[in-house]
Amino acid sequence: MIRSHVLICSGENCTSSGSEKLISAMESEIVKKGLADEVKVIKAGCFDLCSSGPNMIIYPEGAFYSNVTVADISEIVEEHLIKGRVVKRLLHHDFTQEKTVSSLNEVPFYQKQLRIALRNCGVINPEDIDEYIAFDGYRALGKVLTEMKPEEVIDVVLRSGLRGRGGAGFPTGRKWQLARGNAADQKYVCCNADEGDPGAFMDRSVLEGDPHSVLEAMAIAGYAIGATQGYIYVRAEYPIAIKRLRIAIDQARDYNLLGKDIFGTGFEFDIELRLGSGAFVCGEETALMTSIEGHRGEPHPRPPFPAVKGLFGKPTILNNVETYANIAQIILKGPEWFSSIGTEKSKGTKVFALGGKINHTGLVEIPMGTTLREIIDDIGGGIPGGKKFKAAQTGGPSGGCIPPEHLDIKIDYDNLISIGSMMGSGGLIVMDEDNCMVDIARFFLDFTVDESCGKCVPCRIGTRRLLEILDKIISGNGEMKDLDRLDELCRYIKENSLCGLGQTAPNPVLSTLHYFRDEYLAHVVDKRCPAGVCKSLITYEIDPVKCTGCTLCARNCPTNAITGTVKNPHVIDKSKCIKCGVCQQKCRFSAVIKK
Amino acid sequence: MKSLAELEVIRERTKKKINVSESDGNDIRVVVGMATCGIAAGARPVYDMLIEEVEKHNLHNVSITQTGCIGICQLEPVVEIYAPGKEKVTYVKMTPEKARRIVTDHIVNDTIVAEYTVGSVVE
Amino acid sequence: MQKAQTTIPFKGTKEQEEKLKAVITQLRDEKGALMPILQHAQDIYGYLPMEVQEVISEEMDIPLEEVYGVVSFYTQFTLNPKGQYNIAVCLGTACYVKGSKEIFDAISDKLGIGPGGCTADGKFSFEACRCIGACGLAPVMMINDEVYGRLVKDDVGKILDRY
Numbered sequence: 001m002i003r004s005h006v007l008i009c010s011g012e013n014c015t016s017s018g019s020e021k022l023i024s025a026m027e028s029e030i031v032k033k034g035l036a037d038e039v040k041v042i043k044a045g046c047f048d049l050c051s052s053g054p055n056m057i058i059y060p061e062g063a064f065y066s067n068v069t070v071a072d073i074s075e076i077v078e079e080h081l082i083k084g085r086v087v088k089r090l091l092h093h094d095f096t097q098e099k100t101v102s103s104l105n106e107v108p109f110y111q112k113q114l115r116i117a118l119r120n121c122g123v124i125n126p127e128d129i130d131e132y133i134a135f136d137g138y139r140a141l142g143k144v145l146t147e148m149k150p151e152e153v154i155d156v157v158l159r160s161g162l163r164g165r166g167g168a169g170f171p172t173g174r175k176w177q178l179a180r181g182n183a184a185d186q187k188y189v190c191c192n193a194d195e196g197d198p199g200a201f202m203d204r205s206v207l208e209g210d211p212h213s214v215l216e217a218m219a220i221a222g223y224a225i226g227a228t229q230g231y232i233y234v235r236a237e238y239p240i241a242i243k244r245l246r247i248a249i250d251q252a253r254d255y256n257l258l259g260k261d262i263f264g265t266g267f268e269f270d271i272e273l274r275l276g277s278g279a280f281v282c283g284e285e286t287a288l289m290t291s292i293e294g295h296r297g298e299p300h301p302r303p304p305f306p307a308v309k310g311l312f313g314k315p316t317i318l319n320n321v322e323t324y325a326n327i328a329q330i331i332l333k334g335p336e337w338f339s340s341i342g343t344e345k346s347k348g349t350k351v352f353a354l355g356g357k358i359n360h361t362g363l364v365e366i367p368m369g370t371t372l373r374e375i376i377d378d379i380g381g382g383i384p385g386g387k388k389f390k391a392a393q394t395g396g397p398s399g400g401c402i403p404p405e406h407l408d409i410k411i412d413y414d415n416l417i418s419i420g421s422m423m424g425s426g427g428l429i430v431m432d433e434d435n436c437m438v439d440i441a442r443f444f445l446d447f448t449v450d451e452s453c454g455k456c457v458p459c460r461i462g463t464r465r466l467l468e469i470l471d472k473i474i475s476g477n478g479e480m481k482d483l484d485r486l487d488e489l490c491r492y493i494k495e496n497s498l499c500g501l502g503q504t505a506p507n508p509v510l511s512t513l514h515y516f517r518d519e520y521l522a523h524v525v526d527k528r529c530p531a532g533v534c535k536s537l538i539t540y541e542i543d544p545v546k547c548t549g550c551t552l553c554a555r556n557c558p559t560n561a562i563t564g565t566v567k568n569p570h571v572i573d574k575s576k577c578i579k580c581g582v583c584q585q586k587c588r589f590s591a592v593i594k595k
Numbered sequence: 596m597k598s599l600a601e602l603e604v605i606r607e608r609t610k611k612k613i614n615v616s617e618s619d620g621n622d623i624r625v626v627v628g629m630a631t632c633g634i635a636a637g638a639r640p641v642y643d644m645l646i647e648e649v650e651k652h653n654l655h656n657v658s659i660t661q662t663g664c665i666g667i668c669q670l671e672p673v674v675e676i677y678a679p680g681k682e683k684v685t686y687v688k689m690t691p692e693k694a695r696r697i698v699t700d701h702i703v704n705d706t707i708v709a710e711y712t713v714g715s716v717v718e
Numbered sequence: 719m720q721k722a723q724t725t726i727p728f729k730g731t732k733e734q735e736e737k738l739k740a741v742i743t744q745l746r747d748e749k750g751a752l753m754p755i756l757q758h759a760q761d762i763y764g765y766l767p768m769e770v771q772e773v774i775s776e777e778m779d780i781p782l783e784e785v786y787g788v789v790s791f792y793t794q795f796t797l798n799p800k801g802q803y804n805i806a807v808c809l810g811t812a813c814y815v816k817g818s819k820e821i822f823d824a825i826s827d828k829l830g831i832g833p834g835g836c837t838a839d840g841k842f843s844f845e846a847c848r849c850i851g852a853c854g855l856a857p858v859m860m861i862n863d864e865v866y867g868r869l870v871k872d873d874v875g876k877i878l879d880r881y
Binding site for chain 1: 749750751752753754756757784787788791792793794795809810811812814815816847848849850853854856
């Protein structure tokens with residue numbers, strides 16, 4: 001099996017500087033070392049770095065060697081091809097930096113990131129409390145209990161400028177302050193780990209990678225507001241997160257970092273796990289609390305706010321996982337440190353789950369104020385296959401699609417809202433020219449219709465009507481007045497729904513309608529889906545010039561819709577075609593065109 | 596935990612164990628990304644193979660530890676190696692076969708297997 | 719969404735009922751115990767038929783319609799028994815934009831059942847699921863606890879044939 005490819009430039013300039021000799025020297029050296037079956041030498045076209053020729057690239061490492069002479073060949077073979085060590089002295093100076101990278105810390109994907117919430121993820125063993133402690137774990141709790149008054153803790157969180165990472169961005173310190181201000185015999189600290197946005201997995205990663213950071217922060221919050229009991233509401237779909245949380249809670253109890261008389265200060269705090277059972281609406285705070293109480297997870301009107309009357313009728317604070325993951329660092333490093341990061345009104349960092357049509361999918365934590373372009377191009381490595389960027393979706397079913405013209409916007413809570421999207425919990429899905437924006441809007445509406453709890457009419461019925469209109473457009477039966485209807489209905493649902501789910505559900509429709517109106521028009525007026533996604537609106541045709549009459553498509557067509565004779569162009573009978581796309585996949589001459 | 600001093604003792608003790616990059620001993624720490632995505636991509640057999648190979652070579656100075664999501668889903672399973680006085684090395688798209696070679700080449704013979712590192716796939 | 723009631727007769731055993739009653743005794747006094755009890759019950763029986771809900775209603779002294787109300791609200795609770803192998807195709811956003819709908823349709827065609835259904839021999843049941851957090855491997859599906867990633871339509875048949 002070939003494991004390495006040696007590309008030697010045989011462009012004009014390199015040939016004149018002796019690449020022919022290199023090729024033959026390399027070939028004979030490879031044969032001599034018995035590597036002929038494993039290494040292949042390829043005469044390549046010009047690498048465009050003629051001044052440093054002759055040039056050579058060895059894959060899979062992608063090591064770029066320049067000014068190579070015949071005398072270097074045996075070293076390259078011995079060191080690189082046999083021992084797998086890049087010959088650094090021959091590396092082209094432009095490539096020295098990145099081609100010798102072997103640590104994740106050195107790649108661009110990491111260099112633009114700043115890890116606060118994810119500081120321990122991928123570093124410590126999440127099932128060993130000692131490792132968390134080794135990285136300053138529970139020191140913040142110790143500091144708070146032994147040196148600070150509850151009011152001082154709240155003041156620090158307020159001054160840090162931390163805002164809720166679950167979506168809406170309410171100032172965390174303010175939430176705590178409100179709950180502290182309400183006297184009661186019992187108060188509760190809740191953690192929202194019911195991460196429901198499809199395509200978002202930030203909270204799961206924190207829980208699986210660093211569960212103690214959440215427990216510690218909840219205990220700090222308990223001290224700050226005067227609560228002794230905490231609940232973590234976590235998705236049942238996250239079995240590993242649940243297992244690690246259970247282990248973490250047990251270990252913290254063993255060390256008496258949960259329980260009675262923590263650090264000998266008389267402070268008492270314990271945490272219980274509650275599993276969600278797959279209802280998106282339970283990410284809404286009042287619905288989540290109703291669910292913990294053991295009922296259908298339906299939201300109820302605010303006020304009263306949870307800080308006044310929350311879980312079991314008592315003052316309650318609810319923060320999400322990522323918000324908690326920031327707390328201990330803020331206590332240890334100070335609010336000034338935290339507020340020095342980010343933009344004017346959005347401090348600190350945000351974790352995004354980068355997915356969709358992007359080269360490096362994954363979890364990234366960036367300072368607020370980073371541009372979308374930096375995330376997609378520098379961190380995410382751009383879009384695969386040389387395709388064109390069409391939109392980035394943030395905020396999941398509550399958010400919107402951001403078009404190319406806003407790629408340079410600095411990401412923070414307020415900027416995203418100003419362009420019709422929202423931060424949401426941090427899903428960031430990249431879409432390219434092959435994604436149809438009407439179809440994407442329909443996808444999210446389908447989700448919302450499914451997840452609407454049904455308690456209030458605007459959401460329950462409104463979203464269903466929206467979906468029906470979108471279906472009509474996608475099936476090719478849309479009329480111009482449907483677009484106005486969509487717009488009007490969206491605004492009505494936004495204004496009149498009971499909870500955040502309904503109030504934000506129209507956002508995917510509104511933002512695509514605003515930024516990608518031409519795509520809606522193409523569907524409605526031209527009865528055409530420009531991205532070639534909506535089946536009712538696409539047709540397959542065979543280009544008679546490219547078709548060689550090989551009959552492969554006709555033999556594979558499941559409905560015998562393709563006819564033609566050998567060596568003559570074939571034709572697709574549109575009345576029989578079911579648009580399965582098999583012909584296009586099978587054609588070796590790119591003669592089948594989707595329109 | 597009755598006092599901050601008690602916490603400090605655990606912190607110092609464990610830090611020494613974990614922070615091998617800054618130590619002058621000969622301990623090597625191997626971590627395997629084992630969050631949902633890592634496990635889904637096949638981290639478990641890699642983890643098992645590392646343990647098996649390290650035992651086979653009788654390497655008492657090597658610890659193998661699971662960890663959470665390192666963040667590069669695309670490249671899972673990910674294995675990182677920390678050794679005294681050196682920058683950590685990140686291996687990506689691991690398989691049990693690659694794991695075996697990393698134990699013999701990197702851990703036993705102190706030679707980084709360049710073609711398995713993150714540098715070979717990310718520019 | 720309306721949940722389909724099962725037509726398959728209930729085959730609960732004495733042991734299962736005892737296990738369930740033990741769970742109820744243990745959790746009864748906790749605040750908001752109904753959800754955890756239903757979750758345990760589903761682990762014991764594999765699903766939550768009316769017969770099981772009746773036991774819980776009686777033991778907990780909660781009206782049956784309230785128990786049913788909770789069961790029907792949450793998608794994780796199922797009124798139908800699952801197949802020996804449960805196939806869940808992720809239709810989360812990241813998988814969707816990478817074409818998981820095609821995978822979903824291919825499985826539906828191959829098995830001849832729609833989402834939420836179970837094949838007549840009880841071997842496969844089939845459903846769509848929301849993000850399982852393996853977006854880096856999109857599109858993905860799970861067969862019981864096994865995750866299959868980076869799927870293409872043509873793989874589906876081969877994977878199912880292994881079961």
